[in-house]
Each structure stands twice: as structure tokens, then as C-alpha cells.
Amino acid sequence: MRRYIPLLIIGLCVLFVVLASLLYMTQSVGKKQVADKFIPVTKTLTVYTTIPVEMASIIANEYQKEANIQVNFIPVSKDELLNHFQQDDIENIDMVLTDSRVLENLSDANKLTSNISEEEDIVNEQFKDKNNSWIGVWYDPIVFCYNLDYVKNNWHIPLTWDELAQNNNIKIGMTDFMVASAAANVLYSLSEDKNVENTMMLMQQIHPKVVRYAKYLSTPVRMVGMGEADIAVSVQSEAIRYINDNYPLNIIYPKDGTAYQLTAVGIVKDSKQQVEANHFIKWLLGDDVQISLQKNRYYYVPTNYTSLTYKEFAGKNIKFLAKNNIFDDNARKAILDEWVTNIRLKN
Structure with a gap:
């Protein structure tokens, strides 16, 4: 039995060398593959x-x-x-x-x-x-984002800015024009499309129905999704985000045009x-x-x-309001100031 011990030791040494060689080759191939995949930024x-x-x-x-x-x-x-x-x-x-x-x-x-x-x-x-x-x-266009329960329970829902202003049985959530340029584009685009005076009259009609002027673009959509409001005047990107989170919402593009x-x-x-x-x-x-x-x-x-x-995207044929490029920064500030003074803060 003792005469086989040297052969056993030699066999184990050979096996160890073979395994070590295989391990080295595997690591070398892996490193080469990583090197091949890595492309330095030029x-x-x-x-x-x-x-x-x-x-x-x-x-x-x-x-x-x-x-x-x-x-x-x-x-x-x-x-x-x-x-x-x-x-x-x-x-x-x-x-x-x-x-x-x-x-x-x-x-x-x-x-x-x-x-x-x-x-x-x-x-x-x-x-x-x-x-x-x-x-x-x-x-990112502005949309009317409705709660689905409101749509199911009302045979007529506002499809235009004028219809939104004239509907007395609706709760609206919208972002404050003062805090987000995407929201303020509504004010400027409508002012160019309908002129400033008519736009302010429109906003005066909408104002009593606004449940909340939010600080963030996402808030009005969340309010509608939670049933705290019937409609959000919001950017489409936030509406789609909440729809993908399974909130009961539906998007409508204002038929008389929208801002973006x-x-x-x-x-x-x-x-x-x-x-x-x-x-x-x-x-x-x-x-x-x-x-x-x-x-x-x-x-x-x-x-x-x-x-x-x-x-x-569903809204491939959106009707846009004027691009609001006839107003310079001073004119836009004057429009916003008029809305703040005569509508937003006037009760």
C-alpha cells in the first residue's frame, strides 16, 4: 500500500496543476471579454x-x-x-x-x-x-385631465376653454401661474389668441371653480386621481405618469387649442x-x-x-393656440401681474 502513496501524491499534484491552469484560462478569457466590451470615452x-x-x-x-x-x-x-x-x-x-x-x-x-x-x-x-x-x-402640451367617475356621471363635459369657464358644476385643480412657466403658458397663449381682456374675463369665470392653485405641476393631477377635483388643467407628462400608475384618469385636448x-x-x-x-x-x-x-x-x-x-402618443393632431411670441418679457410680466392682482388674489 505504501508504494502507491507517491503515485497518489503525484496524481494530486497533476490534478492541482490542471485545475489551476483551467482557472487561469477562465479568468483570462473573462478579463479579455470585459476589455473588449469597454470602450474608452474619446x-x-x-x-x-x-x-x-x-x-x-x-x-x-x-x-x-x-x-x-x-x-x-x-x-x-x-x-x-x-x-x-x-x-x-x-x-x-x-x-x-x-x-x-x-x-x-x-x-x-x-x-x-x-x-x-x-x-x-x-x-x-x-x-x-x-x-x-x-x-x-x-x-409638453397642456391638457384637461378628467376623473373617470366624473366622465361617467356627466353627459356633458367641457371640451373647450369657454365650456370650462361656463360650467358651474365642476371642481378644477390647476397649478399657480406664478410658480411654473409651463402653467403660465396657458395665460400667455390664451391672451395672444383671444386678446388679454377676453382672457382675463375667461379666467374670472374659471377662478371660483378652482379648488386649489397648486405649487407643483403634478399636484392637480393627483387631486383629480384622488377625487378631490373633477378636472386638472395640467401638463400631459404628469397626467400620463399618473395614468401609468393606474389612477382613474382620462386626457382630453381642448378643442379650441392648447398651450405647450x-x-x-x-x-x-x-x-x-x-x-x-x-x-x-x-x-x-x-x-x-x-x-x-x-x-x-x-x-x-x-x-x-x-x-x-x-x-x-394619442394626441398626434393637437390644435395649438398661438405660440405666445408676440409678448416680450415685460408684456408677459404685465399679463401675469394683472391676473394675480385682479383674479388670483381678489375675492
Whole structure:
């Protein structure tokens, strides 16, 4: 028996060597596969933006995976953004992603470069600058968001702004025009469409039915979903978010037209990465970014009507009110002040 002990030891040593070799080869292959999958970032685009930080992070991560380019979003307020450009504090800034009105100001100041591509040419004229210095990538329309129980129990529901104002048996939730530009667009667009005097008369009729002027865009929709109001005058993105959470809601687009907030993008005139910035714009107009945003509960309507995500939205033929571009900042402030003084705070 003792003579087999050396053979047994030799056998165990051979087995150990074989197992060690297999383990090494497995680790080497695994490391090679990881190395093959990893692609180092080669370029960076720096973008001023006013969109939510979380949303910007989603876009940046998705584009880096797609194009091997890092998008460095710098979050700023609208006023801060404009101040940076006024003071020429824009070194190494390539692009701006923000509300279209901000880009209109930058275009007027000759801070953006003209840009056009086949994808951008598809976009409707109302969603882009006439000189191609910026282009809208998605928008968020104002909708009437009804509680389904209210719809079932009422043979007639308001389908227009005038019908909403004239209905005396309805409870309305809406965001305070003073705290959100997306909500205030209703006031400005109606003022351009119907003139300021008629709009104020309309708002005077609506005011007594308002259960609450909320501080956030989501609150009116939640109120309607909980049965605290019959209708919310709200942005569509919040309504869809609550519908996807199984709240009993239904969306209706005002037949006489609605307002919207347009998010747009432009390339800074002095950017040294014009080609890369243009590619990023093309990507923003595609489906990949919208799919990623929707997975993370951001629901906006693409301006590219040929995209698959655009075709999924029910309201593809929305009637829009005037673009509210005849009012400058002073005129808009005067309209808002009149609403606050003579309607919002007057009882």
C-alpha cells in the first residue's frame, strides 16, 4: 500500500496543476471579454441645461453608451444661463438644452450657430427657429385631465376653454401661474389668441371653480386621481405618469387649442465641436432617447413625427393656440401681474 502513496501524491499534484491552469484560462478569457466590451470615452460635449438633473443624467448615460461621447450637463436656471451668455462666460460650452424662449433670446443675440440636417428638416416649422439656430426636440402640451367617475356621471363635459369657464358644476385643480412657466403658458397663449381682456374675463369665470392653485405641476393631477377635483388643467407628462400608475384618469385636448412648453437645443456659435454637437442633436430627435426617458417616467411628445415614439402618443393632431411670441418679457410680466392682482388674489 505504501508504494502507491507517491503515485497518489503525484496524481494530486497533476490534478492541482490542471485545475489551476483551467482557472487561469477562465479568468483570462473573462478579463479579455470585459476589455473588449469597454470602450474608452474619446470626446466630451459640455451643455448648459435647465432640465431636471436626473433627466439630464439619463440622457448623458444613454448617449455615452450609444456614441462613446460623454455629455457633461451643467444645470443652471434660465436667468443664470442668460447671464452667462451676456457676460461671455461660455468658454468650452458647446450646446444649450432648455426652454425654446431662452434659445430665442440667444439666437437674437447671435450666440448660436445655424444648423440643419435631414432629421431636423422633418420637424414642423412651429418647433424650430426660422434661421435654424435652434430646434425643438420634445414638447409638453397642456391638457384637461378628467376623473373617470366624473366622465361617467356627466353627459356633458367641457371640451373647450369657454365650456370650462361656463360650467358651474365642476371642481378644477390647476397649478399657480406664478410658480411654473409651463402653467403660465396657458395665460400667455390664451391672451395672444383671444386678446388679454377676453382672457382675463375667461379666467374670472374659471377662478371660483378652482379648488386649489397648486405649487407643483403634478399636484392637480393627483387631486383629480384622488377625487378631490373633477378636472386638472395640467401638463400631459404628469397626467400620463399618473395614468401609468393606474389612477382613474382620462386626457382630453381642448378643442379650441392648447398651450405647450417646448424643450429645444442649440449649438453655441464658438463651439469647437460643431460636428459632434450636430450628431447629438440628431440623436435627441430619435427614438432611443425617448425610450430611455419613458422607462424612467418622463413622458414628452417628440417633435420628430416620423419617430415610433411619436406615433404611440394619442394626441398626434393637437390644435395649438398661438405660440405666445408676440409678448416680450415685460408684456408677459404685465399679463401675469394683472391676473394675480385682479383674479388670483381678489375675492
